[in-house]
Amino acid sequence: MISLLQGKVVSIDQQQLIIQVSGIGFQVLVARPELYSQEQEINLPIYMHWNQEQGPSFFGFSTELEKKIFLLIISCSGIGPKIGLAVLGQMSSADFLHAVQSGNDKALSAVNGIGAKKAEQIVVQLRDKVTKLINTESEQVFEGAQALNHWNNISQVLKSLNYSRPEIESALAYLRKEHKGADCTFDQLMRSGLSFLAKRV
Numbered sequence: 001m002i003s004l005l006q007g008k009v010v011s012i013d014q015q016q017l018i019i020q021v022s023g024i025g026f027q028v029l030v031a032r033p034e035l036y037s038q039e040q041e042i043n044l045p046i047y048m049h050w051n052q053e054q055g056p057s058f059f060g061f062s063t064e065l066e067k068k069i070f071l072l073i074i075s076c077s078g079i080g081p082k083i084g085l086a087v088l089g090q091m092s093s094a095d096f097l098h099a100v101q102s103g104n105d106k107a108l109s110a111v112n113g114i115g116a117k118k119a120e121q122i123v124v125q126l127r128d129k130v131t132k133l134i135n136t137e138s139e140q141v142f143e144g145a146q147a148l149n150h151w152n153n154i155s156q157v158l159k160s161l162n163y164s165r166p167e168i169e170s171a172l173a174y175l176r177k178e179h180k181g182a183d184c185t186f187d188q189l190m191r192s193g194l195s196f197l198a199k200r201v
Helices: 064-074 081-090 093-102 105-109 116-136 139-160 165-178 186-200
Strands: 004-013 016-021 024-029 041-051 055-060
Touching: 004 024, 041 064, 055 081, 064 081, 064 093, 064 116, 081 093, 093 105, 093 116, 105 116, 139 165, 139 186, 165 186
Parallel strands: 024 055
Antiparallel strands: 004 016, 004 041, 016 024, 041 055
16 A cells, blocks of 8 residues: 655645656646645655545545545545545644534535535544544654644635735745755745745846
């Protein structure tokens, strides 16, 4: 079973990345393609899903926590990888965990593909597992998820300002390189990203 891909992003199309690993291109579906940029070197946690008719499909995740949440979601009866990906694309890891733990099925039912019944089902089937996950995961993992939320929020703000996906990808790539390892606030990263884009005009 493949659990990690280390390589270079060679193309991005909708929710699909092509990752080149030792000369082989892997097609990987991700929840938020705007978090990645072409030529980016990545270590991507992977889940391989097998379909009897279509064969293997690869799903990639920004963090190990995101992968664990995806596996929890698809462990619910009648819920497949497409819905799992939709949840991760429309909710942050922290928001999903909080929604399940607090029984907020309205937040879950707002996700495309999840109605009121499926939202209730997710809460019932996952509440204990989510509580266990929160209790056992290290603080560092959740700090990583919080950092990921910064990138998600920056991407959404830039999108609302009508920047194109290539522009957003360039800004995120610049911010990752420029502020690597720095403890920056969302506002600091946002200002830096806007400044970078302004200079490109």
